[in-house]
Amino acid sequence: MPEPRAFWLDEQFDREHGSDGRGRYEAEVLRRIGEFDETWGDFAPVAFAATAWRLATELSPGFVRWHRRIISATCARSPWDGSMICAVTVASRWPAELTWTKQWQRDRGWRDWPQLFGQFTTPTEQDQTRSPHLRALLQVEAPLPLDDLPPTPTGPDDDVTTAARRAVVVLTRELNELLAPMIGQLDTEVPADS
Structure with missing residues (x-):
């Protein structure tokens, strides 16, 4: 590739x-x-x-x-x-330390980078009210x-x-x-x- x-x-x-x-x-x-x-x-x-x-x-x-x-x-x-x-x-x-286990998330629904047509984007204001986001x-x-x-x-x-x-x-x-x-x-x- x-x-x-x-x-x-x-x-x-x-x-x-x-x-x-x-x-x-x-x-x-x-x-x-x-x-x-x-x-x-x-x-x-x-x-x-x-x-x-x-x-x-x-x-x-x-x-x-x-x-x-x-x-x-x-x-x-x-x-x-x-x-x-x-x-x-x-x-x-x-980072790998955060993907090894989901225990740290404590069922809060953490989200990674939102993507729109393959582009990394900022969470919308509405998204931010629904779940926490961690963008590395x-x-x-x-x-x-x-x-x-x-x-x-x-x-x-x-x-x-x-x-x-x-x-x-x-x-x-x-x-x-x-x-x-x-x-x-x-x-x-x-x-x-x-």
């Missing part, structure tokens, strides 16, 4: 729903060019790439798409050393390599859209490589061999 994708770019939707010969993401970068102001000319590409990532994920639907288990994904400059770090929240099943989350915090990130543009007159797109492509690839094996294991719902 092939490993699922954790992250990918929705290039087709971006092109089909763009305007003036530009994709949606390129137009968004140009519309919000001021959000890059503090990154111009920085010798490290981290702050520029983090801003490019944020704009790509804030589009609705996002230019960057992710697996149904991924609740959120941010990329930021580390305050410790200026490197690129990610924080990704992943929906998970209950995994918080991934990890460094990402900087090797392939494009240099930071020197200003808004540079080719900012190409650099932003390249940064998002690199971050998407690195996040997918980091998290796809974990997502695949979670989807099997079978504990890994010891």
Whole structure:
């Protein structure tokens, strides 16, 4: 069985729903060019790439798409050393310690993640009045390599859209490589061999 994708770019939707010969993401970068102001000319590409990532994920639907288990994904400059770090929240099943026995539930009807058309969702207000819910989350915090990130543009007159797109492509690839094996294991719902 092939490993699922954790992250990918929705290039087709971006092109089909763009305007003036530009994709949606390129137009968004140009519309919000001021959000890059503090990154111009920085010798490290981290702050520029983090801003490019944020704009790509804030589009609705996002230019960057992710697996149904991924609740959120941010990329930021580390305050410790200026490197690129990610924080990704992943929906998970209950830990084995809670599935070993149901004794702790005490017949209260505990519910796991509700799903709607395969998507993990928040319990509705009505659901919350009927039974308790325990939704397990995994918080991934990890460094990402900087090797392939494009240099930071020197200003808004540079080719900012190409650099932003390249940064998002690199971050998407690195996040997918980091998290796809974990997502695949979670989807099997079978504990890994010891």
